Amino acid sequence: MSVLARIAGTGERFVHGYASRMAAVVTALVLAFLWLPIGVLVFMSFADGGVLSFPPDQLTLRWYRVFLSNGAARGAIVTTLTISIPATILTVTLSTMIAYAVDRYGFVGRSWLQLLATLPIIVPLVVTGIAMVLFFNGTLGLPNYVSVVVAHVIRTIPFATLVILPTFLSFDRSLEEASKDLGADELATFRQVTLPNVFPGVVAGGLLAFTLSFNEFVYTYFVKGSSDPTLPVYIWNQIRYNVTPEVNVISVVFLLVAVSMVLVAVWLTRVDLLARR
Amino acid sequence: MTDASSADDDTGGADSTAGAQPDTPENVAADGGSTTAAGPAPGSAGRLAPVTGFFRDHPRLRTLAVAGPPYGILVLFFAVPLLAMLLISFQTGQIGGAWTLSNYTGFLGSETYLTVVWRTFLISAQVTGIVAAVGYALAYSIVRFSRRTTLLLLCVILPFWTSYIIRMYAWINILQSGGVLDSALAAVGLPTIGLLYTDTAVLIGFTYVWLPLAVLPFYASLTNLDPDLIEASKDLGAGPVRTFLSVTLPMTINGVVTGIVLVFIPTFGSFITPRLLGGTSNVMIGMVIENQFKSAFNWPFGAAIGMVITVVVVALLLLAARLGGGLFGTGGETA
Structure with missing residues (x-):
């Protein structure tokens, strides 16, 4: 027993003495683990040889030119945008309505609405994906394009709501009271007082929704039927059947879109807001 | 709409x-x-x-x-x-077919499928364990020992917002035989290993994609922990390890449970990572579903497997709710 106590005591003293250095090492190692693969991807997009050769003999912009002259890849980007842009607009509208209703109105089923707006994150993507293909394509017979847009809306609503709702909850309600006291009705108040105040959160929610939709794969993969591939589906086919170094270039495109969108979103809200939610 | x-x-x-x-x-x-x-x-x-x-x-x-x-x-x-x-899932062969239990009996009566479910469970449990340990250590390091909390957290979250498939592809570049890892090993005179298409590759891939997601609830619960409690524990004579085990960990258990749920559930249903990084012996349940919809075209059977996953997920959520994960509510701590 006393031996155990002594070992425990030594452990305590060790942790006490080295804790902050251990923390620094853990942080550095994990950040390296998270960012090295991305660095490799960017580096390999400039590699001259095939995919299988590392380190590359020489650096080149060749694959960027190949990508730019590849009609299928550009077509995939256009297809993705024709889905992501309407899906984002719908999602932002619906998420703002959810945030407004949850924040302002007490109604029966309010907690159910919140639950429904959270569940798509929790139910495994493959389960929702096949449920959608069964119902949209099998039962309702929706056109493929409509199915994909609706699927993207369902996929992005939870994330947009998680960003937009806090900006409503933290908004100073007395400004609205003042507006109403001065004679404005609910909608005029919403336009002139509420919306300008929550606008950064709404835009941030929209940017995250767009990023998520631009990257969306699982729902799209199941629901899209025979329609044109989106960029993630195109990459999936490339990786599974014929890898070319061009995939590295497309990866860089994805990275740039995601990083710039998220940075603007974070700048508009606050990063700890994302963490708290 | x-x-x-x-x-x-x-x-x-x-x-x-x-x-x-x-x-x-x-x-x-x-x-x-x-x-x-x-x-x-x-x-x-x-x-x-x-x-x-x-x-x-x-x-x-x-x-x-x-x-x-x-x-x-x-x-x-x-x-x-x-x-x-x-x-x-209760219909035969196609949507609108006759009512039947055969999809379920066929699935639950097949040793092959049950082995796949069990393997999926094991892989998900391993991934969840690794991600929870590493993610918690990272969140703890950031919250307790770093000044630039916001910047570090941003660096952790950013990779989560890039394409899932791209992140898998990055690991193909690294793990394939003759890839980045092998070249690095060869450069320092070690034997090459060619990890791609192994269980290890699948574990690495999953850890990589879910780590940022799990850090968020860990971070949130650690930030909300009152530092006075830790001071009190130390004043009463407990060392840092005992303080961690008897104060910090119990007080942040909600965040831990949320993180575990957020990692286990998507891993259990995943088909992308095992398909791209795993070999033919690393079949997971999500891949069986994908097959039903992409090559076998037995939709009701696929729906039945989907229900099996759903049952596992619901059971886990009920367990988590008992343990006190604040997953729902006003936005909760869900990523």
Whole structure:
């Protein structure tokens, strides 16, 4: 027993003495683990040889030119945008309505609405994906394009709501009271007082929704039927059947879109807001 | 759904114009504001004035007009499909076939499939364990020992927002035989290993994609922990390890449970990572579903497997709720 106590005591003293250095090492190692693969991807997009050769003999912009002259890849980007842009607009509208209703109105089923707006994150993507293909394509017979847009809306609503709702909850309600006291009705108040105040959160929610939709794969993969591939589906086919170094270039495109969108979103809200939610 | 939401905008727009008197300066400002705030043209106001008044007199219907469209869309395009999947899983061969239990008996009676379920469970448990340990250590290091908390957290979250497939592809580059890892090993004179298409590759891939997601609830619960409690524990003579085990960890258990749920559930249903990084011996349940929809075309059977996953997920959520994960509620701690 006393031996155990002594070992425990030594452990305590060790942790006490080295804790902050251990923390620094853990942080550095994990950040390296998270960012090295991305660095490799960017580096390999400039590699001259095939995919299988590392380190590359020489650096080149060749694959960027190949990508730019590849009609299928550009077509995939256009297809993705024709889905992501309407899906984002719908999602932002619906998420703002959810945030407004949850924040302002007490109604029966309010907690159910919140639950429904959270569940798509929790139910495994493959389960929702096949449920959608069964119902949209099998039962309702929706056109493929409509199915994909609706699927993207369902996929992005939870994330947009998680960003937009806090900006409503933290908004100073007395400004609205003042507006109403001065004679404005609910909608005029919403336009002139509420919306300008929550606008950064709404835009941030929209940017995250767009990023998520631009990257969306699982729902799209199941629901899209025979329609044109989106960029993630195109990459999936490339990786599974014929890898070319061009995939590295497309990866860089994805990275740039995601990083710039998220940075603007974070700048508009606050990063700890994302963490708290 | 477009109709529903725009119709709602119209009534709302009319509300504003009808509510403000035409001769007040506020109204002029309100109309000016409407052009920037994506409102409908004020011209439609007169026509809709009766509707507006009706909504003002019936606040419940006004609530319905705001909450109804998103509610309806989530029910119709998310909840109903899941229920439809339950029904279809009891049909033979195709949608609308005769009612049967054969999809379930066929799945649960097959040793091959049950082995796949068990392997999926084991892989998910391993991934969850690794991610929880590493993620918690990282969150703890950031919260307790770092000054640049915001910047570090941003560096952790950012990779999560890039494409899942791209992140897997990055690891193909690294792990394939002759890839980055092998070249690095060879450069320092070690034997190459070619990890791609092994269990290890699958574990690395999953850890990589879910780590940022799990750090968020860990971070949130650690930030909300009152530092006075830790001071009190130390004043009472406990060392850092004992303080961690008897104060910090129990006080942040909600965040831990949330993180575990957020990692285990998507891993259990995943098919992308095992398909791209795993070999033919690393089949997971998600891949079996994908097969039913992409090559075997037995949709009801696929729906039945989907229900099996759902049952596992629901069981886990109930367990987590007992252990105290704050997954729902006002946004909760869900990523």
